[in-house]
Amino acid sequence: MFKNLLRSLETIEKTKQLSIPIKTDSKGYIDKQCPNTDCEFLFKVNENDWRNIFRDEVVWCPMCGHSAEPKQWFTIAQVEHVKTEALTVLQGHINQAMRDDAQKFNSRKSRNNFISMSMNVSGGHSRTFIFPAAATEAMQLEIQCEKCSSRFAVIGSAYFCPACGHNSVERMFQDSLRKIRAKKDNMELVRAAFDAVGKKDDGELTCRSLIETCLQDGVTAFQKYCEKLYEMNPGAATPPFNAFQRLAQGSDLWHAVIGIGYNDLLSTKQLDALNILFQKRHLLAHSEGIVDDKYIKMSGDKTYKVGQHIGVSGFEVDDLVESLTKLATGLRASAHYPPALIG
Numbered sequence: 001m002f003k004n005l006l007r008s009l010e011t012i013e014k015t016k017q018l019s020i021p022i023k024t025d026s027k028g029y030i031d032k033q034c035p036n037t038d039c040e041f042l043f044k045v046n047e048n049d050w051r052n053i054f055r056d057e058v059v060w061c062p063m064c065g066h067s068a069e070p071k072q073w074f075t076i077a078q079v080e081h082v083k084t085e086a087l088t089v090l091q092g093h094i095n096q097a098m099r100d101d102a103q104k105f106n107s108r109k110s111r112n113n114f115i116s117m118s119m120n121v122s123g124g125h126s127r128t129f130i131f132p133a134a135a136t137e138a139m140q141l142e143i144q145c146e147k148c149s150s151r152f153a154v155i156g157s158a159y160f161c162p163a164c165g166h167n168s169v170e171r172m173f174q175d176s177l178r179k180i181r182a183k184k185d186n187m188e189l190v191r192a193a194f195d196a197v198g199k200k201d202d203g204e205l206t207c208r209s210l211i212e213t214c215l216q217d218g219v220t221a222f223q224k225y226c227e228k229l230y231e232m233n234p235g236a237a238t239p240p241f242n243a244f245q246r247l248a249q250g251s252d253l254w255h256a257v258i259g260i261g262y263n264d265l266l267s268t269k270q271l272d273a274l275n276i277l278f279q280k281r282h283l284l285a286h287s288e289g290i291v292d293d294k295y296i297k298m299s300g301d302k303t304y305k306v307g308q309h310i311g312v313s314g315f316e317v318d319d320l321v322e323s324l325t326k327l328a329t330g331l332r333a334s335a336h337y338p339p340a341l342i343g
């Protein structure tokens with residue numbers, strides 16, 4: 001009576017595998033997600049490059065640098081889709097087989113005219129074909145790796161190439177500057193969002209904190225950039241710890257190696273203003289932004305007295321980004337690094 005059902009179950013048992021296609025987005029990219037549960041960064045890779053450039057053994061997370069086999073990079077949404085599809089299609093096959101069995105049973109004429117029997121299968125899924133996993137909306141920031149030329153896309157920023165793990169010094173620095181600009185430019189949006197829910201005070205505190213972090217971000221980004229660039233110099237000794245957090249010391253180190261100091265790349269006015277911002281960053285990191293004697297001496301900033309709390313303006317953040325860009329561009333050009341090296 002259940003011939004079709006048994007045959008269907010047998011086929012399922014033998015197959016054990018269900019292939020579910022994954023769609024590409026409008027730009028030809030497929031969704032991937034970092035399997036590191038602390039990260040779970042969503043990104044996209046160009047489908048052609050995924051087939052032709054990516055390695056069979058390992059893929060890197062563009063955000064955290066975690067590495068794992070290619071089959072571990074399905075997104076959580078894709079895995080959920082696969083589970084639902086597999087269950088639906090499995091139920092569909094079973095349901096279809098039971099309907100066929102019932103139809104066959106009902107079509108047989110009963111020898112006994114007094115008893116009439118019929119079989120009815122109702123409900124359940126009847127779909128036996130698979131819907132592919134949909135792609136999420138295309139991402140705006142498309143990146144091509146300088147080293148292996150694979151293409152990938154992210155929201156926000158990326159530090160590592162997913163195909164070769166290359167960590168681009170230049171891109172990291174540019175990403176940090178973009179982050180700083182984004183924080184500064186969206187301050188009004190943040191303020192308005194807090195305002196809208198009647199939390200004006202919280203809005204002010206958050207915005208102040210946001211703009212202060214711009215200094216920390218800028219100094220750290222420049223420090224990391226210098227450290228990486230500096231160590232590429234043949235024969236350059238390891239610089240003292242945190243040397244590139246201090247402008248004068250950093251400038252001397254560069255001068256000794258490439259014959260160019262910061263005063264060759266910035267005007268005195270720009271360098272003085274940048275020095276104030278570096279000192280403000282130091283104050284925020286070590287004394288909650290409360291002005292002390294050392295700050296006044298080191299920065300030459302005459303606008304504050306000891307005990308006051310320093311402020312950071314949007315204009316200062318603009319100046320910071322501009323001066324750091326000038327310094328980084330100048331150092332890179334003067335050091336004559338091949339682009340492939342620093343990417």
Ligand SMILES: [Zn+2]
Pocket residue numbers: 034035036039040041061062063064065066
């Ligand atoms: Zn990650």
Ligand SMILES: [Zn+2]
Pocket residue numbers: 145146147148149150161162163164165166
């Ligand atoms: Zn690469």
